[in-house]
Amino acid sequence: MTDYPYDRTALRAELATVDELPGSAKPEPILIVDRITRRFGGITAVDVEHLEVQRGAITALIGPNGAGKTTFFNIITGFDSPSAKEARWRFQGETIASASSFKVARAGMVRTFQLTKALSAMTVLDNMLLGSQAQAGERLLRSVFWPSWTGREKQLVEKADELLERFTLHDKREDYAGSLSGGQRKLLEMARALMSDPAMIMLDEPMAGVNPALTQSLLGHIQDLRDRGTTVLFVEHDMHMVQHISDWVVVMAEGKIVAEGRPGSVMKNQAVIDAYLGSHHDQDLGDDAVLEEDFDELAKVEETEREVEEEKLEEYVEAVREAEGEEN
Amino acid sequence: MDFGQFLVQLLTDAGGSLVSAVTAAFVLAAIGLNLHFGYTGLINIGQAGFMLLGAYGFAITVEYSGDFWLGLLVAIVVAIIAALILGLPTLRLRGDYFSIVTIAFAEIIRMIGDSPALQSLTGGPVGIQGFKFQGPFVALSPLPHEGTLSLGPLTAPYTGGDSWWLRIVTWGAVVIIALIALLLVKSPWGRVLRGIREDEDAVRSLGKNVNLVKMQSLIIGAVFGALGGVFYVLSGSVQADGLGRSQTFLIYTCLLLGGAATVFGPILGSLLYFVFTTILTDVVTTYVPHTVMNVTQIPQFVWILVGVGLMLLVIFRPQGILGNKRELNFIG
Ligand SMILES: Nc1ncnc2c1ncn2[C@@H]1O[C@H](COP(=O)(O)OP(=O)(O)OP(=O)(O)O)[C@@H](O)[C@H]1O
Ligand SMILES: [Mg+2]
Numbered sequence: 001m002t003d004y005p006y007d008r009t010a011l012r013a014e015l016a017t018v019d020e021l022p023g024s025a026k027p028e029p030i031l032i033v034d035r036i037t038r039r040f041g042g043i044t045a046v047d048v049e050h051l052e053v054q055r056g057a058i059t060a061l062i063g064p065n066g067a068g069k070t071t072f073f074n075i076i077t078g079f080d081s082p083s084a085k086e087a088r089w090r091f092q093g094e095t096i097a098s099a100s101s102f103k104v105a106r107a108g109m110v111r112t113f114q115l116t117k118a119l120s121a122m123t124v125l126d127n128m129l130l131g132s133q134a135q136a137g138e139r140l141l142r143s144v145f146w147p148s149w150t151g152r153e154k155q156l157v158e159k160a161d162e163l164l165e166r167f168t169l170h171d172k173r174e175d176y177a178g179s180l181s182g183g184q185r186k187l188l189e190m191a192r193a194l195m196s197d198p199a200m201i202m203l204d205e206p207m208a209g210v211n212p213a214l215t216q217s218l219l220g221h222i223q224d225l226r227d228r229g230t231t232v233l234f235v236e237h238d239m240h241m242v243q244h245i246s247d248w249v250v251v252m253a254e255g256k257i258v259a260e261g262r263p264g265s266v267m268k269n270q271a272v273i274d275a276y277l278g279s280h281h282d283q284d285l286g287d288d289a290v291l292e293e294d295f296d297e298l299a300k301v302e303e304t305e306r307e308v309e310e311e312k313l314e315e316y317v318e319a320v321r322e323a324e325g326e327e328n
Numbered sequence: 329m330d331f332g333q334f335l336v337q338l339l340t341d342a343g344g345s346l347v348s349a350v351t352a353a354f355v356l357a358a359i360g361l362n363l364h365f366g367y368t369g370l371i372n373i374g375q376a377g378f379m380l381l382g383a384y385g386f387a388i389t390v391e392y393s394g395d396f397w398l399g400l401l402v403a404i405v406v407a408i409i410a411a412l413i414l415g416l417p418t419l420r421l422r423g424d425y426f427s428i429v430t431i432a433f434a435e436i437i438r439m440i441g442d443s444p445a446l447q448s449l450t451g452g453p454v455g456i457q458g459f460k461f462q463g464p465f466v467a468l469s470p471l472p473h474e475g476t477l478s479l480g481p482l483t484a485p486y487t488g489g490d491s492w493w494l495r496i497v498t499w500g501a502v503v504i505i506a507l508i509a510l511l512l513v514k515s516p517w518g519r520v521l522r523g524i525r526e527d528e529d530a531v532r533s534l535g536k537n538v539n540l541v542k543m544q545s546l547i548i549g550a551v552f553g554a555l556g557g558v559f560y561v562l563s564g565s566v567q568a569d570g571l572g573r574s575q576t577f578l579i580y581t582c583l584l585l586g587g588a589a590t591v592f593g594p595i596l597g598s599l600l601y602f603v604f605t606t607i608l609t610d611v612v613t614t615y616v617p618h619t620v621m622n623v624t625q626i627p628q629f630v631w632i633l634v635g636v637g638l639m640l641l642v643i644f645r646p647q648g649i650l651g652n653k654r655e656l657n658f659i660g
Binding site: 077101105112119122146153 | 516
């Protein structure tokens with residue numbers, strides 16, 4: 001991954017030419033998704049017509065709760081299946097549609113889970129070592145001939161130690177993962193995913209529950225990853241963070257991709273504002289100046305609505321009192 | 329019987345169960361079950377079924393071919409086939425379904441063995457008597473074919489029946505199988521097993537072929553069970569009811585007593601279990617008046633105590649003797 005010729009200015013310049021439209025074509029897509037739908041009973045959780053993810057970029061996938069982000073992640077990583085047969089998606093030029101989840105990971109697309117999956121009764125170090133895909137000792141016939149894998153094991157332990165250091169988990173190395181705090185588990189899961197040097201890492205709310213001081217350094221790690229050529233696709237609700245690190249933002253609502261664009265401009269998109277105001281009246285959409293104006297207006301509207309309601313309530317209470325008085 | 333005599337009897341019986349081939353056979357089955365239950369998290373409730381299948385495969389083959397090694401090979405092959413048939417449809421489902429199917433499997437093997445339909449092969453309810461298949465194994469013995477050997481208070485024939493030859497071979501097999509199990513679980517492959525026990529999806533997301541590894545674990549543990557079955561019947565006869573549900577629970581008791589997910593747990597647990605039940609039987613036989621409990625009731629009473637013991641064990645020391653409390657704390 002390190003030999004990837006990364007140049008952020010060039011990347012940003014390339015992305016600057018991309019149309020800010022849902023499903024727009026990217027100059028160099030690593031992942032191309034077509035016609036993915038997922039229905040649960042009556043509801044359509046995901047209905048994505050077309051999406052391209054730019055190689056080497058940090059792409060944020062945002063949207064209100066229940067927008068279908070996690071379900072979308074599940075489908076493209078092989079943990080869930082699309083409802084309709086015409087679904088297609090290609091990763092690094094290879095069709096991976098209908099591949100099982102472990103094959104997707106082996107192809108270089110590794111994910112983390114919104115509800116963290118630390119392997120509780122294993123040590124932090126063992127968790128890390130399991131993240132590697134380059135240990136031949138995991139094959140049954142090789143496993144009993146320990147000299148065939150101990151050398152590699154040493155290298156992997158070194159690599160794990162390095163990552164644990166970066167993710168501030170090094171002094172927890174020998175502890176059981178089950179004894180870690182929620183935030184630490186998030187960190188462990190991310191570090192573990194990096195053990196295999198994936199071409200693309202998909203993070204489902206990586207910062208949820210991580211303390212703000214650490215968030216800063218994690219953001220640094222994510223950017224660092226990108227700078228070394230890893231493509232990052234992440235789901236996040238914190239808009240400050242999205243604005244801060246992403247090169248491109250994709251917005252989902254009710255299963256559909258409603259907008260795409262550069263982080264600075266996408267939040268001004270009417271479709272995005274509608275999507276969020278539909279369900280999140282009090283969501284902080286970040287420190288974009290223009291946005292704040294919108295939200296100030298919105299806040300005013302809400303304020304007056306509340307006043308009106310309070311007036312109505314008072315009227316009602318009075319009416320009831322009067323009625324009671326008449327009865328007596 | 330005075331107390332001194334009783335004590336000598338007790339120690340002799342306890343020592344006998346320590347070296348017994350039956351104990352070794354259950355150690356083998358427990359090592360296999362440990363791979364399933366302790367390391368992979370597969371709750372196999374039919375381990376005795378694999379023992380029985382191995383025993384039938386071995387005994388029938390040897391009876392008709394007269395070849396010990398061919399019998400051993402057939403026992404292994406039928407265990408592999410059964411594990412494949414059992415695992416292919418169920419390992420991808422939730423664990424509970426797998427468990428249910430293993431019980432059903434063990435019962436099916438037992439009932440087929442018991443039924444008169446295949447009497448010419450299995451002997452039906454009578455079973456396959458030892459003399460029909462023990463010959464080739466006895467013939468392999470380099471020890472004298474006549475006479476007995478006394479080691480301390482323990483006396484047994486050199487060769488034939490419950491002999492020193494059988495004990496040497498079964499415990500030798502225990503050493504080899506335990507070594508293989510040790511190498512397996514301490515390897516990166518074993519690490520994948522433990523990962524699967526914790527969270528299959530997490531392990532899948534890291535690029536491991538979970539279904540394949542589960543199947544490998546199922547097959548290896550089943551083969552260990554089948555080998556246990558072979559050694560179990562080498563000093564007796566093959567009888568379907570001798571390897572039923574209660575034997576599966578016995579294996580679980582041994583495993584949990586010693587400590588699941590530890591390499592030596594199944595060995596220590598089985599040894600303690602057999603010594604303990606032997607002592608218990610002796611004590612009850614000697615000190616409880618026959619008017620209170622007759623000879624047929626004593627084994628039943630011992631079984632009840634074992635059941636209570638298993639309950640107490642699971643409640644107060646679920647990690648067993650060698651198990652790691654911290655590791656277990658996070659399970660479930
Ligand atoms: N297994 C399931 N069975 C039924 N409905 C489901 C299932 N999984 C998800 N859904 C529904 O699909 C919709 C999308 O859920 P999803 O988890 O993908 O949302 P999300 O965008 O990740 O939300 P959040 O930001 O809260 O994590 C929701 O309405 C949810 O109720
Ligand atoms: Mg989600």
